[in-house]
Each structure stands twice: as structure tokens, then as C-alpha cells.
Amino acid sequence: MPDTKRTIWGRANSVNVQKVLWCLAELDLPYERIDAGMAFGKTREADYLAMNPNARIPTLVEGDFVLWESNSIMRYLCLAHGRGTPIYPEAIKHRTSVDRWLDWTLSMVQPVDRPVFWGIVRTPPAERDMIKVQQDADAAAEVWAIADRLLSSRRFIDGDQFTLADIAIGAYARRWLGVEGITRPAQPHLTRWLAELGERGGFAQFVAPPMS
Numbered sequence: 001m002p003d004t005k006r007t008i009w010g011r012a013n014s015v016n017v018q019k020v021l022w023c024l025a026e027l028d029l030p031y032e033r034i035d036a037g038m039a040f041g042k043t044r045e046a047d048y049l050a051m052n053p054n055a056r057i058p059t060l061v062e063g064d065f066v067l068w069e070s071n072s073i074m075r076y077l078c079l080a081h082g083r084g085t086p087i088y089p090e091a092i093k094h095r096t097s098v099d100r101w102l103d104w105t106l107s108m109v110q111p112v113d114r115p116v117f118w119g120i121v122r123t124p125p126a127e128r129d130m131i132k133v134q135q136d137a138d139a140a141a142e143v144w145a146i147a148d149r150l151l152s153s154r155r156f157i158d159g160d161q162f163t164l165a166d167i168a169i170g171a172y173a174r175r176w177l178g179v180e181g182i183t184r185p186a187q188p189h190l191t192r193w194l195a196e197l198g199e200r201g202g203f204a205q206f207v208a209p210p211m212s
Contacts (some may be wrong), residue, residue, distance in 0.1 A: 004062055004063040005032070005061075005062070005063065006029065006030065006031040006032070006060070006061070006062045007031065007032045007033070007034060007060070007061040007062075008020055008021065008024075008031055008032070008033045008034070008058050008059075008060055009033075009034050009036045009042070009048070009051070009052075009057060009058060009059040009060075009061070010033070010034075010035075010036055010037055010057030010058035010059065011035050011036060011037045011038060011039075011040055011057065012033070012035075012206070012209075013209075013211070013212045014037060014057055014058070015113075015171050015172060015175065016057065016058055016070035016171075017033075017057055017058045017070070018171050018206045018207050019070045019071075019074060019167055019168055019171045020058050020060070020070050020073050020074060020077075021033070021202065021205075021206040022167050022171065022200075022202035022203060022205075022206050022207060023073075023074040023077055023078070023087075023164065023167055023202070024077065024202075025201055025202030025205065025206070026085075026087055026167070026200075026202055027077055027078065027081055027082045027085065027087075029077065029081055036048065036057055036059075037056070037057040043055040043056065043057065051066045051068070052066075052068040054068065056068070058070055058073060060073045060076070060077075062080075070168075071102040071103075071105070071106070071164075071168060074088075074102075074164050074167065074168070075088065075099075075102075075164070078164065086161050086162070086163070087162060087163050087164050087167070088163065088164050089161075089163065094158070097158050098158050098163045098164055098165045101157055101158060101164075101165035101168065101169060102164060102165065102168050104169070105168045105169055105172060108143050108146075109143060109169065109172050110172070112136065112139050112140035112143050113140060113172050113175060113176065115132075115133070115136040116133060116136045116137050116140050116175075116176070116179060116182065117175050117179060117211075119132065119133035119136060120133060120179050120180070120181050120182070121175075121179060121211050121212065122212075128181075130181065133181070133182060134182055134183065137182040137183070137184060140176060141184055141185055141187075144173070144176055144187060144190060145185070145187065147169065147173070147187075147190055148187040148188070148189045148190040149189070150189075151189035151190055151192070151193045152189045155193075155196075156193070157169055157193075162200075166193075166197060167202075170193075170194065170197045170203065170207065171207050173190060173193075173194050173197075174194065174203075174207050174208065174211075175211060177190070177191060177194055178211060179211070
């Protein structure tokens with residue numbers, strides 16, 4: 001569908017929107033992005049709710065096809081427009097291994113990321129409870145230790161090839177290693193991996209900018 005208009009609804013500082021934009025960059029796919037969510041509103045409007053009943057971002061609109069959930073959007077983009085791309089392998093066992101890590105971001109990473117990120121980046125300094133934030137950071141450190149140990153013996157999350165697993169987890173790792181004001185253990189393998197991701201154009205453009 002080379003002539004089909006592709007639109008991403010969502011603000012650029014959303015980690016889930018960043019994942020999708022990074023994926024689009026890896027696949028070299030054109031798109032239009034419309035700001036939505038938080039200060040931009042729109043997500044509670046009837047037209048948006050008709051697309052995404054969750055009132056969340058991102059939402060992909062491609063022709064008459066509408067899809068929400070960032071990991072599902074990335075999978076779709078690869079299947080529809082990047083068949084054969086190594087970032088979402090064709091081999092069943094390799095693909096489901098990548099899928100496992102996409103699920104891991106939702107089951108393990110996102111729950112520990114949110115309280116730390118919101119407690120600092122999206123809370124005014126005078127209102128921050130740094131004792132609670134540090135407790136949340138200690139819990140997050142245990143989850144990120146899993147990735148650090150894994151990366152001690154492989155280049156990327158699912159082996160020697162960059163995949164959607166690196167996009168999904170890398171967007172969150174940028175927040176974990178980039179947020180200031182907390183004490184975190186040294187995680188050298190995670191740090192090495194994130195530095196390598198930083199050399200990719202999609203990461204540099206969409207994930208690396210200052211957090212807000």
C-alpha cells in the first residue's frame with residue numbers, strides 16, 4: 001500500500017510513541033504525526049475514542065485501518081511493510097523470542113519505570129517525594145539487573161541481531177539511565193548496550209532528546 005496515508009496520533013515525549021516512531025525510522029516508512037495526549041488533549045474527544053476506546057496513545061491510522069497498542073503497531077509495521085526485516089525475524093522460534101521481550105516490557109519494565117519517571121520528570125521539584133522515588137528506583141534496579149546480566153553475554157537483547165526487542169526495551173532504558181536524582185547500581189552491560197543503540201538514527205531522533 002505505497003500510496004496509503006499513514007498517521008500516528010500521539011505526543012513525541014511519550015515512550016510508547018517513541019517506540020513506534022523509532023520503528024518507522026528503522027523501516028524507512030513515511031508518516032504524519034498528530035500531537036495528542038496530556039497537554040494536547042484530543043484523546044477524550046468522540047472522534048478519537050471511536051479510533052481508540054482506551055483514550056491512550058499511540059494510535060496508528062493507515063487508510064481505513066486503525067490500530068492501537070505500541071507493540072502491536074510495531075509488529076504490524078514489520079509484517080505489512082518490512083517482510084524479511086531482521087528486526088522482526090521470520091523464523092518462528094526467533095520471532096516468538098522477540099515477542100517475549102515485548103511482553104516483558106509490559107509485565108516487568110513498565111510497572112517499575114512509571115513511578116520513577118513520573119516521580120521526578122513529571123512532578124515539580126517542590127512536590128517530589130524522593131524517599132518514595134528512591135524506593136521505587138530500588139525496585140526498578142532489580143528488574144534492570146535482569147537485562148544487565150543478559151547483556152553480559154550478548155550484543156543485543158535477543159542475541160547478536162538488533163530487533164524490536166531492543167526498540168521496546170531501549171526506549172525505557174533511556175529513561176532509567178537518564179533520569180537524575182536517584183541512586184542506581186552500576187549496570188555496565190546495560191550502559192554499553194544503550195550507548196550502541198544511541199548510534200542508531202531513530203534512537204537519536206526520537207528517544208535521545210531531553211525527557212519531559
